[in-house]
Amino acid sequence: MSKLRGASGRSFSEFELIARLSKGIRVSRRTILGIGDDCAILARPRGQTLFTIDSLVESVHFDLRWGTPEQIGARALTVNLSDIAAMGGRPTACVVNLAVRDGISASTLDGIYEGLRKAAREASTDIVGGNVTRARELSITIALLGEIGRDAMRRDAARPGDEIFVTGTLGDAAIGWRILAGKIKPPKDRAARKFVVERFLNPQARLYAGERLASLQPTPAAIDVSDGLMQDLGHILERSGVGAEIDASRIPVSAAYRALMGDNLAHALTGGEDYELIFCVQPGHSEAALSRRLRIAVHRIGTIVRGKRLKVIGASAPIAAGWDQLRSRG
């Protein structure tokens, strides 16, 4: 075991840290044994198990100066919850690996865990295991389990003729991130600025919408928007062996987006971190009916077609690109 050196110069062991961070964690009756043994023990799930892992790395995905430690902790879970939402499942339990560098104060770690605990509680998810290690940079890696009692929404289920919908609005988080990272000048419209920065710092996983979507017949294809509409829709196209036509004029953007970007749809098309859901359903669902069902505004943005191209029409400047070209831009 090695010592971690806090901001105050005080050293603490990895054991002391995990004990400190585990305080106040409550678990549901699904969890037979939580933190404190070699493994957690979980009751037999009701349906199939969903399993995913994601990581937030300092200087790649977040900066401690951008917001509060609580926001980082919550976000680390939310990016995983969003993967469960995209398949229509219900999150159940997670394990957390925290890599800590020298110079991080115990109160920062407390804050990260406070945000994590709160996000877990809101999503009825148990934190059942934790590991702390030393590293050169701070990172939080969470593996999350979910359960699903029906067919999951998969990326490979899109069929020609399906209509493509998206929840909420796109591109806000990408602008917020660019403002925080100093990549674009802080806009004068403070309300708009606040809105997009909030969208980046406090993403919401569309768990309710995902569960409601998965109950449609036939089961929709779906994915969450983590890397941007073009890229993430591209994953559906690749896995389903189909193409798509997107009508840029139908892509939902917020009033703040309009105020900051005007008609420039670049961030709505390619910006990530929104954690909205893209889904493909057979024709016959109106935007209004789906919005009521999912309890969030949804917009129809295009159609699944034969072929392998993702074509964008209706933008002021026409955009057309195969998703694989976009993909290789990384």
Add this chain to the structure above:
Amino acid sequence: MSKLRGASGRSFSEFELIARLSKGIRVSRRTILGIGDDCAILARPRGQTLFTIDSLVESVHFDLRWGTPEQIGARALTVNLSDIAAMGGRPTACVVNLAVRDGISASTLDGIYEGLRKAAREASTDIVGGNVTRARELSITIALLGEIGRDAMRRDAARPGDEIFVTGTLGDAAIGWRILAGKIKPPKDRAARKFVVERFLNPQARLYAGERLASLQPTPAAIDVSDGLMQDLGHILERSGVGAEIDASRIPVSAAYRALMGDNLAHALTGGEDYELIFCVQPGHSEAALSRRLRIAVHRIGTIVRGKRLKVIGASAPIAAGWDQLRSRG
């Protein structure tokens, strides 16, 4: 998405990397959907679920110069498999988070994944999800699921009068690590040196022994030796609210250990990374019968007693310490 720069200067996207590393991964029929969607989908397990996470970080847990990338990949899974072994379960599926720094070649990553795939195959464990991220140092974080159809072996199950056993030999890996890290002079006895270095680089999870142990009635208390006998036995004592007396003269050490360390038991008592099992059972089990049952040599090293102290007797220099004092040494 951001680009990773390989050793050759060639950049590759995180998507390209995950696609490359996922090639050649086969899964069992327990896995309904593996790598390639938002989550993996797993069939309903037969019993309760075990869930654990662990991480290997470059410069903290390994150095690329010490061995092969295959060994690092295998080790990253083995440290998790050992946690399943310590509870008596059977590993089923894992998800892998790979953090990659600039300057790591694609062939190094291929090697890590090759070792990981091989270790997973040998343990009948499916690799069902992967995430790749940029970072300042290389690390591999794996979350592992297992299943168990009977009561798990827990740390809190030790009772006064129980006899304490350990599988295999202790302290080898700690010496091997110190040789690799340049903390002790490379010994002249090359066979002994090779043996202890191998024990560090190629640890084995005691999965068969764990499963066989868990079928004993009453279910033993158990833990794996990741941080050293004193520390890990200390976890059993803390969780069970008991003390222990260890007879140092009975602690099993290898011929290589004797050749390199003579009568100095420090590494056998406090050195980690052996991934042997410590377990506590009611009296009546002989070393010979248990060794046959578990298919590995086991030795009785002491007894669980009332109180809260971990007392070591029979060493050439008497050692007595509360486990909590040892613990705070970190």
